[in-house]
Amino acid sequence: MQKNTIISIQQFFILVVYFIIGSTVIIIPSFLALKAKQDAWISAIITIVLGVLLVWMYDVIIKEFPDDTLIEISEKVLGKWLGKIASLIYVTYFIFLTSLIIRTIGEFMVTQILVETPIEVIHILFLLVGAMGVRLGIEVLARTAEIFFPWIIFFFALIVLFLVPRYDFQKLMPILENGFKPVLDGVFTFVSIPFLDLIILLMIVPFVKKEDRNKIRKGFIFGVIVGGIVVTSLVSLCLITLGIDFTARNTYPTYVLAKQISIGKFLERIEGLVAGLWVFTIFFKMSICYFASVLALAQFFQIKNHKFFVFPLFYILMIYSIISIPNWPYFRKVALDYWPYYVTILGFILPFLLLIVAKIRYRTTRKWSEKGV
Amino acid sequence: MLTDSLGGNLEKIREDIGQSSDIIIRIVKAGVNHRHGVGVIYTDGLADKETVQNFILESLLIDLRESFQKIDAENFFLFIKDCVLKAGEVKEISDFQKVYFHVLSGDTVILVDGIKKALAVGTRGWQDRGVNEPSSQIVVRGPKDGFTETLRTNTALVRRRIRDKNLRIETKQIGKITKTDVCIMYIKGIVQDKIVDEVRQRLERIEIDGILESGYIEEYIQDETFTPFPTVYNTERPDIIAAALLEGKVAILVDGTPFALVVPALFVSFFQASEDYYQRFDISTFIRLLRYLAFFIALITPSFYIAVTTFHQEMLPTPLLISIMAQREGVPFPAFVEALLMELTFEILREAGTRMPRAVGQAISIVGALVIGEAAVQAGLVSPVMVIVVSITAISSFISPTFNMAISIRILRFLFMGLAASFGFFGIILGMIALVLHLTSLRSFGIPYMSPLAPFFLSGQKDSLIRMPRWMMLRRPSLINQTNIIRDTGAHSEKPKSREIENETSKQGNEK
Amino acid sequence: MKIFLLLLATIIILFIDLPEMIQKQLKKEIIVYSLLLIAGIILSILHMLQVPLFNPTDLIVWMFRPFVE
Structure with missing residues (x-):
């Protein structure tokens, strides 16, 4: 385990924000509009609250095992064999998630911006830079994320501001037209796309500086809230400028949204800026997942130096980013209907079980840290 | 090790040093009746001739004449060392390596017959350039002395x-x-x-x-x-x-x-000119931000041009797009080749300009201006927009207060051009990420290169992208420095009472 | 052509990683590393030859079909 690299609590917060925003902003607005119609913003707000509660639960696990990653925790709590099975499930999930994220940006690029470039080439470039970051370690990734963070927030705010002339709040009416059922459907979708995936950050928590340990909960929750607000506001922006139907039917409503910007005839066509923002945020989300996959794989095989797994995993990610999604409508269907169940098991039920087992064994034995395991 | 025979020592020195004509070995007979053989060795050109003449040879030959009647070699040596030599720096040495080192550094070595030791007298003084205004980091306001070769x-x-x-x-x-x-x-x-x-x-x-x-x-x-x-x-x-x-x-x-x-x-220190601290803080801040902007411009303008003309034409306003495309009409190359051609030409011109003898420099700039500016455009090899792009890039890369940071952009620019040519903005963005990843992974003597930007330190921000007024920078940079951090006690953070001076003077005026 | 490029990339990767592993005599690392790398290469070649590969998305669909319907 290489835990001598350290990240500060601000950097951890920033990583959480990137994780919430990245790839979510591409997928979620359309999904939410589809499920919850004009009440998408209500489900988004409920989801943030749920997300905070979820992170609270993760934090209880973190408090119990401050020095361990998710893989180490599951092997400690569930014993050798059960633990290995749980780890394997998580490793495959991390790798799968990483390849899906890569595909999200690849698909976006190929359909909207670089129409003539083969998707494989885009994936290779994207993954190469990611591999470079992962090899350099989480410390460097976190610092790089920190440098870009003010710009991301600045340009995001700029987009929100530029769209002001096009706001039309009438499009949100009537509120709760079809009762609460659609809203809850929306919540289930939104929770599953970024928030339940947050379990992957349990691979990174042990790298947080020792003196910042007691602030993890604050940073984590604050990150979830800030990221959630960014996504929620983008969802609402889509609704109030584009309308429900258009948002729901379009694959990339936020990109279309930026095309609407027109200030005084000269500030037009700045959707490239938006595309750039998505590349940044998705890159960092992908790097976090890539790093977590590499680390999880190394810990699964009980190997100290995870750096060596970056390139072997490169091939696997590359292939799976292509083949796991034969076509985009299929992905939309899976992400909308099947994915939530999958991540609910991995992101909520399994950690919850871990926590309960840990608490029971904690009562019968002494504290984990004292046992020195 | 030196022996007690002067002749033997000098013989060995002559043998070791060879026939080098700039090593002067002088044997004098000093003291009453010229009893004591003394060898004086120095390097012509490195030792200050005046000093050697006036304060060593003269002392040995003239001043010693009048001294003791009889004295043995041991005491004679000490006498020379303590009472005769009129030089500030005198050292006793006892082996040949030291002798060579001192002689070749410009000191004068004195050997006395019968003594196993030698005296090294500090007589260093050679021709040098003198303290001039530095040629690389020029200031408008600030001290104008620069280091020399000594x-x-x-x-x-x-x-x-x-x-x-x-x-x-x-x-x-x-x-x-x-x-x-x-x-x-x-x-x-x-x-x-x-x-x-x-x-x-x-x-x-x-x-x-x-x-x-x-x-x-x-x-x-x-x-x-x-x-x-x-x-x-x-x-x-x-x-x-x-x-x-x-x-x-x-x-x-x-x-x-x-x-x-x-x-x-640190990365930020390459953007801090000394003049930033001599000018008013608001002006310095503006100029410093300008430098970062110029760094960025110099880095990506050509690649931006390539990306826009090859991949993202829709991003330009239509009239501008039409005019650019019309200009590029006759250009036989794709934008990437065009940009590469011009950037390379410019790099060659710049290199020629720096290495050329001063007198030919003028010619280079005329040829450069004609080749880049006029002929290439008229021949239809490059578009006028490209010339503008190259000029902006060039000017921006000259703004950096440190030369070595400017060079690094020159190399990276070509990398970015390649990325832009194959991936458009996507390539540029990933290039930027890779660049920052690389930058943050660097360290300089254990200090993260990008600090205080990442890892972020609020206190460090006072003197990185901007410069705060002096009285607000009360502490030394925290990463470099941890023990003695207080720079100033902060006594000046209060505004001076200028109002009272005015009241005072007007009162005096009224009394008159 | 694609396979040739793939092998070229693999050689470059080996040049980056192997010397350090051999120097530090990390036996376990070398074994796992080569296994994964070989797996990756085989997967890539199969994909290039357009052999249908196992798709995790289909697995998810199969697993959760009862819930959705």
């Missing part, structure tokens, strides 16, 4: 600015053959001891035959070799060295070059 002069220039007993200068010789003097300078009590130790260790490890410029040292002590970015700062301005020492950095001065090194060097 180490002593350079240390003196710094010492003159910092009159503190804690300013330490450690000297050692590096280079098996050249035996170049290398100085480590720091202020004890401000600098972190760890960093000084690290510098000492890294200098210790250098095994090389010769050091001709501080660049040799830089390559040996830098943290990362495979990077286009400099992790060691160099300057020929003593005021910059003094400011760096006050911040708790370590300076390395090398004999034979006006360029001194400063470690640790």
